[in-house]
Amino acid sequence: MGVNNTGSDRTQEEEQKDLPKVVLFRPPPAFSLIGEESFASNKFHFLKTYDSQLPLDQFLSTHSHSIKAILSSGAAPVNADILQLLPEVGVVVTTSAGLNQIDIPECRRRGIKIANAGYVYSADVADLAVGLLIDVLRKVSASDRYVRQGLWAAKGNYPPGSKLSGKRAGIVGLGNIGYEVAKRLEAFGCLVSYNSRKKKPYVSYPFYHDVCELAANCDALIICCGLSDETRHMINKQVLSALGKEGVIVNIGRGAIIDEKEMVRCLMQGEIAGAGLDVFENEPNVPKEFFAMDNVVLSPHRAVFTPESLKDLSQLVVGNLEAFLSNKPLLSEYVDSE
Numbered sequence: 584m585g586v587n588n589t590g591s592d593r594t595q596e597e598e599q600k601d602l603p604k605v606v607l608f609r610p611p612p613a614f615s616l617i618g619e620e621s622f623a624s625n626k627f628h629f630l631k632t633y634d635s636q637l638p639l640d641q642f643l644s645t646h647s648h649s650i651k652a653i654l655s656s657g658a659a660p661v662n663a664d665i666l667q668l669l670p671e672v673g674v675v676v677t678t679s680a681g682l683n684q685i686d687i688p689e690c691r692r693r694g695i696k697i698a699n700a701g702y703v704y705s706a707d708v709a710d711l712a713v714g715l716l717i718d719v720l721r722k723v724s725a726s727d728r729y730v731r732q733g734l735w736a737a738k739g740n741y742p743p744g745s746k747l748s749g750k751r752a753g754i755v756g757l758g759n760i761g762y763e764v765a766k767r768l769e770a771f772g773c774l775v776s777y778n779s780r781k782k783k784p785y786v787s788y789p790f791y792h793d794v795c796e797l798a799a800n801c802d803a804l805i806i807c808c809g810l811s812d813e814t815r816h817m818i819n820k821q822v823l824s825a826l827g828k829e830g831v832i833v834n835i836g837r838g839a840i841i842d843e844k845e846m847v848r849c850l851m852q853g854e855i856a857g858a859g860l861d862v863f864e865n866e867p868n869v870p871k872e873f874f875a876m877d878n879v880v881l882s883p884h885r886a887v888f889t890p891e892s893l894k895d896l897s898q899l900v901v902g903n904l905e906a907f908l909s910n911k912p913l914l915s916e917y918v919d920s921e
Protein backbone atom coordinates (compact mmCIF):
# COMPACT_ATOMS: atom_id res chain seq x y z
CA MET A 584 0.00 0.00 0.00
CA GLY A 585 1.48 3.39 -1.00
CA VAL A 586 1.79 6.21 1.51
CA ASN A 587 0.41 9.46 0.17
CA ASN A 588 1.73 12.95 0.76
CA THR A 589 -0.62 13.62 3.68
CA GLY A 590 1.37 11.10 5.68
CA SER A 591 -1.51 8.66 6.07
CA ASP A 592 -1.12 5.14 4.75
CA ARG A 593 -4.33 5.28 2.72
CA THR A 594 -3.93 5.31 -1.03
CA GLN A 595 -4.96 8.39 -2.97
CA GLU A 596 -7.79 6.33 -4.42
CA GLU A 597 -9.09 5.44 -0.95
CA GLU A 598 -8.91 9.04 0.21
CA GLN A 599 -10.73 10.20 -2.93
CA LYS A 600 -13.62 7.89 -2.10
CA ASP A 601 -14.51 10.06 0.91
CA LEU A 602 -14.65 13.24 -1.11
CA PRO A 603 -17.96 14.62 -2.40
CA LYS A 604 -18.72 13.03 -5.77
CA VAL A 605 -19.18 15.24 -8.79
CA VAL A 606 -20.00 13.64 -12.11
CA LEU A 607 -18.70 14.87 -15.49
CA PHE A 608 -19.99 13.75 -18.88
CA ARG A 609 -17.32 15.38 -20.97
CA PRO A 610 -13.94 16.92 -20.16
CA PRO A 611 -14.41 20.68 -19.77
CA PRO A 612 -12.11 22.43 -22.28
CA ALA A 613 -10.74 24.39 -19.30
CA PHE A 614 -9.27 21.16 -17.82
CA SER A 615 -6.79 20.87 -20.66
CA LEU A 616 -6.30 24.63 -21.07
CA ILE A 617 -5.44 25.55 -17.46
CA GLY A 618 -5.17 22.14 -15.78
CA GLU A 619 -7.70 20.03 -13.91
CA GLU A 620 -5.95 20.81 -10.62
CA SER A 621 -7.18 24.44 -10.96
CA PHE A 622 -10.65 23.03 -10.28
CA ALA A 623 -9.63 21.77 -6.82
CA SER A 624 -9.58 18.18 -7.97
CA ASN A 625 -8.18 17.36 -4.50
CA LYS A 626 -11.41 18.53 -2.83
CA PHE A 627 -13.88 16.64 -4.99
CA HIS A 628 -14.02 13.19 -6.45
CA PHE A 629 -14.56 13.81 -10.15
CA LEU A 630 -16.34 10.80 -11.61
CA LYS A 631 -15.71 10.94 -15.35
CA THR A 632 -18.21 9.00 -17.36
CA TYR A 633 -16.00 9.44 -20.43
CA ASP A 634 -13.15 7.52 -18.78
CA SER A 635 -15.32 4.54 -17.92
CA GLN A 636 -15.80 1.42 -20.06
CA LEU A 637 -19.35 1.10 -18.71
CA PRO A 638 -22.36 2.31 -20.66
CA LEU A 639 -23.54 5.67 -19.30
CA ASP A 640 -26.70 4.40 -17.59
CA GLN A 641 -24.81 1.56 -15.92
CA PHE A 642 -22.08 3.91 -14.74
CA LEU A 643 -24.63 6.33 -13.31
CA SER A 644 -26.67 3.57 -11.65
CA THR A 645 -23.52 2.27 -9.97
CA HIS A 646 -22.90 5.64 -8.32
CA SER A 647 -26.44 6.96 -8.27
CA HIS A 648 -26.80 7.39 -4.52
CA SER A 649 -23.49 9.09 -3.93
CA ILE A 650 -23.35 11.70 -6.70
CA LYS A 651 -24.34 15.08 -5.31
CA ALA A 652 -23.39 17.41 -8.13
CA ILE A 653 -22.95 17.55 -11.89
CA LEU A 654 -20.14 19.52 -13.50
CA SER A 655 -21.44 20.21 -16.99
CA SER A 656 -19.70 21.71 -19.97
CA GLY A 657 -20.27 22.19 -23.65
CA ALA A 658 -22.79 20.19 -25.53
CA ALA A 659 -23.10 17.04 -23.38
CA PRO A 660 -26.79 17.00 -22.43
CA VAL A 661 -28.01 17.05 -18.86
CA ASN A 662 -31.51 15.81 -19.57
CA ALA A 663 -34.41 14.13 -17.79
CA ASP A 664 -33.09 10.60 -18.55
CA ILE A 665 -29.80 11.40 -16.87
CA LEU A 666 -31.30 13.27 -13.93
CA GLN A 667 -33.66 10.46 -13.10
CA LEU A 668 -30.66 8.16 -12.63
CA LEU A 669 -29.15 10.61 -10.14
CA PRO A 670 -31.70 11.15 -7.36
CA GLU A 671 -29.20 12.74 -4.95
CA VAL A 672 -28.01 15.45 -7.32
CA GLY A 673 -28.87 18.91 -6.01
CA VAL A 674 -26.86 21.14 -8.30
CA VAL A 675 -25.66 21.41 -11.88
CA VAL A 676 -22.63 23.67 -12.13
CA THR A 677 -21.70 24.42 -15.71
CA THR A 678 -18.48 25.85 -17.05
CA SER A 679 -20.45 27.44 -19.87
CA ALA A 680 -22.29 30.73 -20.04
CA GLY A 681 -24.96 29.09 -22.21
CA LEU A 682 -27.41 26.65 -20.62
CA ASN A 683 -28.95 25.07 -23.70
CA GLN A 684 -27.47 21.64 -22.88
CA ILE A 685 -29.37 21.55 -19.56
CA ASP A 686 -33.03 20.62 -19.22
CA ILE A 687 -33.90 23.61 -17.03
CA PRO A 688 -37.60 22.77 -16.45
CA GLU A 689 -36.62 19.26 -15.33
CA CYS A 690 -34.04 20.69 -12.92
CA ARG A 691 -36.69 23.05 -11.55
CA ARG A 692 -39.13 20.15 -11.15
CA ARG A 693 -36.56 18.18 -9.19
CA GLY A 694 -35.45 21.16 -7.08
CA ILE A 695 -31.98 21.05 -8.62
CA LYS A 696 -30.10 24.35 -8.61
CA ILE A 697 -28.11 25.58 -11.58
CA ALA A 698 -24.99 27.74 -11.60
CA ASN A 699 -23.31 28.92 -14.78
CA ALA A 700 -20.24 30.94 -15.68
CA GLY A 701 -22.06 34.13 -14.69
CA TYR A 702 -20.19 37.25 -15.77
CA VAL A 703 -16.83 35.55 -16.09
CA TYR A 704 -16.66 35.52 -19.88
CA SER A 705 -18.83 38.51 -20.73
CA ALA A 706 -15.99 40.92 -21.54
CA ASP A 707 -14.07 38.38 -23.63
CA VAL A 708 -17.10 37.37 -25.65
CA ALA A 709 -18.05 41.01 -26.21
CA ASP A 710 -14.49 41.79 -27.33
CA LEU A 711 -14.61 38.99 -29.88
CA ALA A 712 -18.04 40.10 -31.13
CA VAL A 713 -16.68 43.57 -31.79
CA GLY A 714 -13.51 42.05 -33.27
CA LEU A 715 -15.54 39.96 -35.70
CA LEU A 716 -17.64 42.96 -36.68
CA ILE A 717 -14.59 45.12 -37.33
CA ASP A 718 -12.95 42.26 -39.22
CA VAL A 719 -15.95 41.79 -41.52
CA LEU A 720 -16.45 45.54 -42.10
CA ARG A 721 -12.77 46.44 -42.55
CA LYS A 722 -11.85 43.13 -44.24
CA VAL A 723 -8.99 42.48 -41.81
CA SER A 724 -8.66 38.71 -42.36
CA ALA A 725 -9.40 38.96 -46.07
CA SER A 726 -6.75 41.62 -46.66
CA ASP A 727 -4.28 39.66 -44.50
CA ARG A 728 -4.78 36.72 -46.90
CA TYR A 729 -4.33 39.08 -49.83
CA VAL A 730 -0.96 40.30 -48.56
CA ARG A 731 0.25 36.79 -47.66
CA GLN A 732 -0.61 35.54 -51.13
CA GLY A 733 1.62 38.22 -52.65
CA LEU A 734 -1.38 39.88 -54.31
CA TRP A 735 -0.69 43.39 -53.02
CA ALA A 736 2.50 43.60 -55.11
CA ALA A 737 0.95 41.71 -58.02
CA LYS A 738 -2.46 43.37 -58.22
CA GLY A 739 -2.35 46.57 -56.17
CA ASN A 740 -4.56 47.72 -53.35
CA TYR A 741 -7.22 45.55 -51.77
CA PRO A 742 -10.76 47.00 -51.97
CA PRO A 743 -11.56 49.28 -49.00
CA GLY A 744 -13.70 48.17 -46.10
CA SER A 745 -16.60 49.96 -44.51
CA LYS A 746 -16.62 52.32 -41.50
CA LEU A 747 -17.72 51.06 -38.08
CA SER A 748 -18.41 54.44 -36.53
CA GLY A 749 -21.92 55.63 -37.32
CA LYS A 750 -23.26 52.15 -38.06
CA ARG A 751 -26.61 51.17 -36.60
CA ALA A 752 -25.88 48.12 -34.43
CA GLY A 753 -28.77 45.88 -33.39
CA ILE A 754 -28.09 43.67 -30.38
CA VAL A 755 -30.21 40.55 -30.13
CA GLY A 756 -30.31 39.59 -26.44
CA LEU A 757 -29.31 42.31 -23.99
CA GLY A 758 -28.04 40.07 -21.16
CA ASN A 759 -24.55 40.38 -19.62
CA ILE A 760 -22.80 39.76 -22.90
CA GLY A 761 -25.17 41.80 -25.05
CA TYR A 762 -24.80 44.73 -22.70
CA GLU A 763 -21.00 44.57 -22.88
CA VAL A 764 -21.21 44.51 -26.68
CA ALA A 765 -23.57 47.50 -26.62
CA LYS A 766 -21.22 49.53 -24.39
CA ARG A 767 -18.25 48.79 -26.65
CA LEU A 768 -20.09 49.62 -29.86
CA GLU A 769 -21.43 52.82 -28.36
CA ALA A 770 -17.84 53.82 -27.57
CA PHE A 771 -16.97 53.15 -31.23
CA GLY A 772 -19.64 55.64 -32.27
CA CYS A 773 -22.34 53.17 -33.30
CA LEU A 774 -26.03 53.78 -32.79
CA VAL A 775 -27.16 50.91 -30.61
CA SER A 776 -30.63 49.42 -30.44
CA TYR A 777 -31.76 45.99 -29.22
CA ASN A 778 -34.26 43.21 -29.08
CA SER A 779 -34.78 41.15 -25.93
CA ARG A 780 -37.61 39.21 -24.36
CA LYS A 781 -38.42 42.34 -22.36
CA LYS A 782 -37.50 45.99 -22.53
CA LYS A 783 -34.66 46.69 -20.08
CA PRO A 784 -35.40 49.51 -17.64
CA TYR A 785 -31.71 50.32 -17.11
CA VAL A 786 -30.80 51.31 -20.69
CA SER A 787 -32.00 54.05 -23.00
CA TYR A 788 -31.17 52.25 -26.27
CA PRO A 789 -34.21 51.94 -28.54
CA PHE A 790 -35.99 48.63 -27.96
CA TYR A 791 -37.59 46.55 -30.71
CA HIS A 792 -39.99 43.89 -29.59
CA ASP A 793 -39.83 42.33 -33.04
CA VAL A 794 -36.42 41.09 -34.19
CA CYS A 795 -37.40 41.59 -37.83
CA GLU A 796 -38.07 45.25 -37.17
CA LEU A 797 -34.74 45.54 -35.40
CA ALA A 798 -33.02 43.98 -38.45
CA ALA A 799 -34.79 46.38 -40.79
CA ASN A 800 -33.47 49.30 -38.73
CA CYS A 801 -29.82 48.34 -38.40
CA ASP A 802 -26.66 47.79 -40.44
CA ALA A 803 -25.22 45.08 -38.22
CA LEU A 804 -27.06 42.48 -36.20
CA ILE A 805 -25.11 40.99 -33.29
CA ILE A 806 -26.56 37.79 -31.86
CA CYS A 807 -25.90 37.62 -28.13
CA CYS A 808 -28.87 35.66 -26.77
CA GLY A 809 -28.97 32.08 -25.51
CA LEU A 810 -30.38 29.16 -27.44
CA SER A 811 -33.83 27.94 -26.42
CA ASP A 812 -36.92 26.58 -28.17
CA GLU A 813 -37.95 30.20 -28.52
CA THR A 814 -34.72 31.40 -30.16
CA ARG A 815 -33.89 28.36 -32.37
CA HIS A 816 -33.84 29.67 -35.98
CA MET A 817 -35.17 33.00 -34.76
CA ILE A 818 -32.87 34.58 -37.35
CA ASN A 819 -34.62 33.20 -40.40
CA LYS A 820 -35.13 34.16 -44.02
CA GLN A 821 -37.43 37.01 -43.09
CA VAL A 822 -35.00 38.54 -40.58
CA LEU A 823 -32.06 38.17 -42.96
CA SER A 824 -33.95 39.86 -45.79
CA ALA A 825 -34.95 42.64 -43.41
CA LEU A 826 -31.24 43.11 -42.60
CA GLY A 827 -30.68 43.52 -46.31
CA LYS A 828 -27.89 43.67 -48.90
CA GLU A 829 -25.69 46.07 -46.90
CA GLY A 830 -26.28 44.29 -43.60
CA VAL A 831 -23.75 42.27 -41.63
CA ILE A 832 -24.46 39.59 -39.04
CA VAL A 833 -22.26 38.53 -36.11
CA ASN A 834 -23.02 35.47 -34.00
CA ILE A 835 -21.33 34.76 -30.67
CA GLY A 836 -24.46 33.15 -29.13
CA ARG A 837 -25.22 29.69 -30.48
CA GLY A 838 -25.17 28.51 -34.09
CA ALA A 839 -28.74 27.26 -34.15
CA ILE A 840 -30.16 30.70 -33.36
CA ILE A 841 -29.59 31.43 -37.06
CA ASP A 842 -31.06 29.25 -39.79
CA GLU A 843 -27.60 28.46 -41.13
CA LYS A 844 -28.69 27.09 -44.50
CA GLU A 845 -30.66 30.26 -45.11
CA MET A 846 -27.72 32.42 -44.07
CA VAL A 847 -25.43 30.54 -46.48
CA ARG A 848 -27.96 31.09 -49.26
CA CYS A 849 -28.29 34.80 -48.45
CA LEU A 850 -24.51 35.23 -48.45
CA MET A 851 -24.12 33.35 -51.73
CA GLN A 852 -26.78 35.44 -53.40
CA GLY A 853 -25.58 38.73 -51.95
CA GLU A 854 -28.77 39.23 -49.95
CA ILE A 855 -26.65 40.18 -46.91
CA ALA A 856 -23.19 41.72 -47.01
CA GLY A 857 -21.16 39.56 -44.65
CA ALA A 858 -20.94 37.54 -41.45
CA GLY A 859 -18.60 37.08 -38.47
CA LEU A 860 -19.27 33.73 -36.83
CA ASP A 861 -17.88 32.10 -33.70
CA VAL A 862 -20.65 29.51 -33.47
CA PHE A 863 -22.27 27.09 -35.92
CA GLU A 864 -25.26 24.79 -36.05
CA ASN A 865 -23.33 21.54 -36.24
CA GLU A 866 -19.97 22.20 -34.58
CA PRO A 867 -17.22 21.46 -35.33
CA ASN A 868 -18.60 21.09 -38.84
CA VAL A 869 -18.86 24.33 -40.74
CA PRO A 870 -20.67 24.73 -44.09
CA LYS A 871 -17.98 24.42 -46.79
CA GLU A 872 -19.52 27.27 -48.77
CA PHE A 873 -18.11 29.70 -46.18
CA PHE A 874 -14.53 28.75 -47.01
CA ALA A 875 -14.61 30.55 -50.32
CA MET A 876 -16.32 33.69 -49.01
CA ASP A 877 -14.02 36.61 -48.26
CA ASN A 878 -16.87 38.50 -46.61
CA VAL A 879 -17.23 35.83 -43.91
CA VAL A 880 -14.94 35.60 -40.88
CA LEU A 881 -14.86 32.25 -39.11
CA SER A 882 -13.81 31.48 -35.55
CA PRO A 883 -13.92 28.02 -33.92
CA HIS A 884 -16.25 28.73 -30.95
CA ARG A 885 -13.52 30.26 -28.84
CA ALA A 886 -14.93 33.58 -27.68
CA VAL A 887 -14.74 32.53 -24.02
CA PHE A 888 -11.25 31.11 -24.01
CA THR A 889 -8.70 33.41 -22.47
CA PRO A 890 -6.46 32.06 -19.71
CA GLU A 891 -7.41 35.04 -17.53
CA SER A 892 -11.13 34.24 -17.68
CA LEU A 893 -10.59 30.52 -17.32
CA LYS A 894 -8.75 31.16 -14.08
CA ASP A 895 -11.72 33.18 -12.82
CA LEU A 896 -13.98 30.40 -14.04
CA SER A 897 -12.12 27.77 -12.04
CA GLN A 898 -12.53 29.81 -8.86
CA LEU A 899 -16.22 30.31 -9.58
CA VAL A 900 -16.81 26.61 -10.24
CA VAL A 901 -15.01 25.55 -7.08
CA GLY A 902 -16.83 28.28 -5.11
CA ASN A 903 -20.19 27.10 -6.42
CA LEU A 904 -19.51 23.45 -5.60
CA GLU A 905 -18.25 24.31 -2.14
CA ALA A 906 -21.18 26.63 -1.47
CA PHE A 907 -23.66 23.95 -2.48
CA LEU A 908 -21.97 21.29 -0.39
CA SER A 909 -22.02 23.53 2.67
CA ASN A 910 -25.61 24.69 2.15
CA LYS A 911 -24.61 28.23 1.29
CA PRO A 912 -26.03 30.36 -1.53
CA LEU A 913 -24.44 29.63 -4.91
CA LEU A 914 -22.09 32.30 -6.26
CA SER A 915 -23.63 32.46 -9.73
CA GLU A 916 -27.02 30.81 -9.46
CA TYR A 917 -29.08 30.93 -12.62
CA VAL A 918 -32.54 32.31 -12.00
CA ASP A 919 -35.12 32.41 -14.77
CA SER A 920 -35.69 36.12 -14.77
CA GLU A 921 -35.70 37.70 -18.23
Ligand SMILES: O=CC(=O)O
Nearest residue numbers: 678679680681887
Ligand atom coordinates in the same frame (compact mmCIF):
# COMPACT_ATOMS: atom_id res chain seq x y z
O1 LIG B 1 -20.06 29.27 -25.63
C1 LIG B 1 -19.57 29.20 -24.56
C2 LIG B 1 -20.29 29.23 -23.33
O2 LIG B 1 -21.54 29.18 -23.34
O3 LIG B 1 -19.65 29.32 -22.29
